[in-house]
Amino acid sequence: MRPVYLDNNATTMVAPEVKEAIIPLLEEEYGNPSSMHGLGGRSGKYLSEAREKVAAGLGCEPSEIIFTSCGTEGDNTAIHSAIESQPTKKHIITTRVEHPAVLNVAKHLERKGYEITLLGVDSEGRMDPDHLREAIRPDTALVSVMYANNESGVISPIEELVEITKERGVLFHTDAVQAVGKIPLDLKKLPVDYLVLSGHKIHAPKGVGALYLRRNTPFRPFMLGGHQELGRRGGTENIPGIVGLGVAMDLAVSHIDEENTRVRAMRDRLEKGLMASIPDAMINGVEAARLPNTLSIAFKYIEGEAMLLLLDQFKICASSGSACTSGSLEPSHVLRAMGVPFTYAHGSLRFSLSVYNTDEDIDLVLKELPPIISRLREFSPFRRGDEGLDWVDDH
Amino acid sequence: MWEYTDKVREHFLNPKNSGTIEGDDTVVGEVGSLSCGDALRLFLKIDDNGVIEDAKFQTFGCASAIASSSVLTEMVKGMTVEDAEKVSNQDIADALGGLPKEKMHCSVMGQEALEDAIRCYRGEEAAPAPEGEIVCKCFGVTDLQIKRAVIDNKLTTLEEVTNFTKAGGGCEDCHERIGEIIDEIRFGVTELDLKPLVVEPVKLTNIKRFQLVSQTIDEEIRPALHKDGGDIELIDIEGTEVIVSLRGACVGCPSSGVTLKDFVERRLKETVEEAITVREA
Numbered sequence: 130m131r132p133v134y135l136d137n138n139a140t141t142m143v144a145p146e147v148k149e150a151i152i153p154l155l156e157e158e159y160g161n162p163s164s165m166h167g168l169g170g171r172s173g174k175y176l177s178e179a180r181e182k183v184a185a186g187l188g189c190e191p192s193e194i195i196f197t198s199c200g201t202e203g204d205n206t207a208i209h210s211a212i213e214s215q216p217t218k219k220h221i222i223t224t225r226v227e228h229p230a231v232l233n234v235a236k237h238l239e240r241k242g243y244e245i246t247l248l249g250v251d252s253e254g255r256m257d258p259d260h261l262r263e264a265i266r267p268d269t270a271l272v273s274v275m276y277a278n279n280e281s282g283v284i285s286p287i288e289e290l291v292e293i294t295k296e297r298g299v300l301f302h303t304d305a306v307q308a309v310g311k312i313p314l315d316l317k318k319l320p321v322d323y324l325v326l327s328g329h330k331i332h333a334p335k336g337v338g339a340l341y342l343r344r345n346t347p348f349r350p351f352m353l354g355g356h357q358e359l360g361r362r363g364g365t366e367n368i369p370g371i372v373g374l375g376v377a378m379d380l381a382v383s384h385i386d387e388e389n390t391r392v393r394a395m396r397d398r399l400e401k402g403l404m405a406s407i408p409d410a411m412i413n414g415v416e417a418a419r420l421p422n423t424l425s426i427a428f429k430y431i432e433g434e435a436m437l438l439l440l441d442q443f444k445i446c447a448s449s450g451s452a453c454t455s456g457s458l459e460p461s462h463v464l465r466a467m468g469v470p471f472t473y474a475h476g477s478l479r480f481s482l483s484v485y486n487t488d489e490d491i492d493l494v495l496k497e498l499p500p501i502i503s504r505l506r507e508f509s510p511f512r513r514g515d516e517g518l519d520w521v522d523d524h
Numbered sequence: 525m526w527e528y529t530d531k532v533r534e535h536f537l538n539p540k541n542s543g544t545i546e547g548d549d550t551v552v553g554e555v556g557s558l559s560c561g562d563a564l565r566l567f568l569k570i571d572d573n574g575v576i577e578d579a580k581f582q583t584f585g586c587a588s589a590i591a592s593s594s595v596l597t598e599m600v601k602g603m604t605v606e607d608a609e610k611v612s613n614q615d616i617a618d619a620l621g622g623l624p625k626e627k628m629h630c631s632v633m634g635q636e637a638l639e640d641a642i643r644c645y646r647g648e649e650a651a652p653a654p655e656g657e658i659v660c661k662c663f664g665v666t667d668l669q670i671k672r673a674v675i676d677n678k679l680t681t682l683e684e685v686t687n688f689t690k691a692g693g694g695c696e697d698c699h700e701r702i703g704e705i706i707d708e709i710r711f712g713v714t715e716l717d718l719k720p721l722v723v724e725p726v727k728l729t730n731i732k733r734f735q736l737v738s739q740t741i742d743e744e745i746r747p748a749l750h751k752d753g754g755d756i757e758l759i760d761i762e763g764t765e766v767i768v769s770l771r772g773a774c775v776g777c778p779s780s781g782v783t784l785k786d787f788v789e790r791r792l793k794e795t796v797e798e799a800i801t802v803r804e805a
């Protein structure tokens with residue numbers, strides 16, 4: 130039985146077209162693009178074709194694309210570039226709901242003497258652009274705000290945020306790992322300085338990503354080595370991955386409409402169906418603009434990991450913002466930043482769809498999840514009306 | 525995904541004894557809270573001979589928490605209260621064929637609920653607030669709870685303390701203090717006194733003082749000096765002044781003054797009496 134895969138914000142399956150494009154590179158086309166012979170030359174050609182595809186998908190120039198190993202590398206490179214090129218500026222602005230690839234870099238820089246402003250979000254996961262306006266200072270080196278959140282799916286008001294930073298002459302980086310392929314994105318209209326994407330979130334294999342670097346934006350290589358990527362990232366290129374990313378980008382662009390119609394409709398049906406059949410449930414970020422594929426839903430009085438394991442019995446793959454799945458003990462920092470009460474935060478599930486999901490997948494979840502919830506609630510010591518008990522401290 | 529044993533999976537998928545027990549002969553133990561992410565309510569029905577006739581549970585938590593509760597009810601059924609009292613968190617984990625180390629606090633929760641139920645059976649104050657000073661604000665864990673976990677389970681790292689008590693699993697503000705507690709236990713006084721942490725100074729008789737001093741020198745100080753080829757001899761005790769003579773490699777060693785003050789005297793102050801001073805004959 131094929132799994133009902135509803136965890137596409139974590140990673141995606143490799144698209145058949147992508148797989149097909151990669152195979153020759155694992156067989157006869159194994160040249161090094163830096164080599165001076167026919168085999169190497171052909172690899173070089175694959176490389177530049179992939180670069181053109183990625184650039185076309187984003188609406189930028191091929192020379193503005195640097196291939197990386199993943200989203201984390203892109204985020205790290207962008208942030209380091211921005212601060213190293215402006216050594217006198219010691220202030221960085223980012224948000225509480227960023228991916229660890231940004232948050233942990235910020236924490237690291239804080240230890241090195243940088244001042245970090247973390248912007249919050251409201252209970253729907255939305256950012257207020259005015260907060261950014263107030264936070265920018267003359268010594269602000271960089272503003273880093275994710276395009277769309279991996280857990281809640283909430284989309285940031287990027288256009289407005291970029292405008293504010295442009296007015297003040299501050300560099301802007303966005304982690305667009307979750308946005309690419311799900312919502313239309315055109316860099317001709319969006320003057321960000323750095324944008325990061327990751328291959329395995331758009332049906333390319335793991336281990337490849339790209340960093341968009343706007344022309345004339347300050348840059349300092351993070352990976353030092355050979356002259357690859359115009360000296361902006363040393364290391365022999367991951368040609369199979371990069372070619373896969375090029376094909377995946379083409380597919381992502383062609384899927385955007387379907388994401389926003391069929392995928393969105395499936396997500397909405399799942400959302401409505403679960404809300405109708407399960408009491409004491411709530412949708413995180415329901416009022417906000419959200420990615421069409423993401424549903425973060427929380428069920429009171431039960432814990433996320435238990436739900437995931439029972440769903441796994443039916444080969445349904447989802448993920449949870451609960452602490453018990455992560456090895457940490459606090460529920461997801463994103464849900465906490467949104468002020469989701471503990472009663473709900475521990476019992477949250479995230480379903481993230483892709484164009485490869487079908488109506489049957491949604492039917493199966495709608496059939497199997499409600500009994501799982503009632504079964505777990507059966508033996509939970511908490512139930513409706515229990516909030517008054519003093520050993521139930523929910524803050 | 526966590527690596528769970530088949531036992532854990534079995535008890536999670538088909539939990540035994542979930543539910544409640546009503547009736548006058550039923551006692552209830554409660555631990556945890558919604559904010560902590562796990563909570564357990566344990567029901568025990570105990571007969572006139574103090575034998576646990578029936579046990580049931582309600583759990584809010586992950587697979588390990590549910591499995592720990594289920595296996596605990598199986599274990600204690602048929603036990604006398606006295607025997608049940610001896611069930612430790614390690615026993616619960618062992619009965620499940622082990623738990624991932626990050627999940628050991630689930631077994632601790634089982635043990636605590638059992639203790640709470642037994643307290644209730646004995647008519648003692650139900651779930652007294654944990655004594656001691658709160659070290660971890662995120663999870664409300666006190667220094668005494670941490671000390672107990674460290675000693676009972678021979679924990680040596682912050683990570684282990686978090687796995688067993690949850691302390692330190694949130695904002696991380698308490699990490700330094702937890703580290704200090706571990707060090708105090710590992711490198712400081714060997715035994716933990718769970719009750720009074722401040723020891724009232726006791727007036728020693730001359731004979732008692734002499735016994736304690738010579739015992740500490742023989743059992744601790746001399747063996748330590750032997751390792752570096754040195755030795756020490758107790759010459760006399762005048763009031764609280766201890767007169768010793770260094771031997772072997774310690775004689776003429778440029779740091780012998782440090783050895784006397786920082787090691788010999790400090791150790792004697794700790795084990796015998798704060799007022800002790802040491803000088804060389």
Ligand code: FES
Binds near residue numbers: 663691
């Ligand atoms: S105070 Fe201990 S983790 Fe926050």
